[in-house]
Amino acid sequence: MPNDLQSNPDLQSKLEKYEQKAARYEKAAQQAASDANREFYRGLASYCDDLASQFRQVIAKRSDAPPAA
Numbered sequence: 001m002p003n004d005l006q007s008n009p010d011l012q013s014k015l016e017k018y019e020q021k022a023a024r025y026e027k028a029a030q031q032a033a034s035d036a037n038r039e040f041y042r043g044l045a046s047y048c049d050d051l052a053s054q055f056r057q058v059i060a061k062r063s064d065a066p067p068a069a
Contacts (some may be wrong), residue, residue, distance in 0.1 A: 008059055015055040022048035 022045045029041035 008062055011059050018048045018052040018055065022052060027043055038039055
């Protein structure tokens with residue numbers, strides 16, 4: 001069984017989901033009418049970006065790991 005990105009489709013789909021959410025929240029922050037809303041959406045964008053980074057790390061570790069015996 002290959003130990004690469006294709007062997008982790010669930011992780012890849014979650015990574016993409018959080019990348020997309022981060023982008024949407026950042027766009028919402030840029031379009032927000034008030035400072036409070038801007039900060040709220042930037043916080044959500046940052047949170048989703050952090051989650052995406054964690055998924056990237058897990059995917060990278062699994063891609064670098066030797067195949068299971």
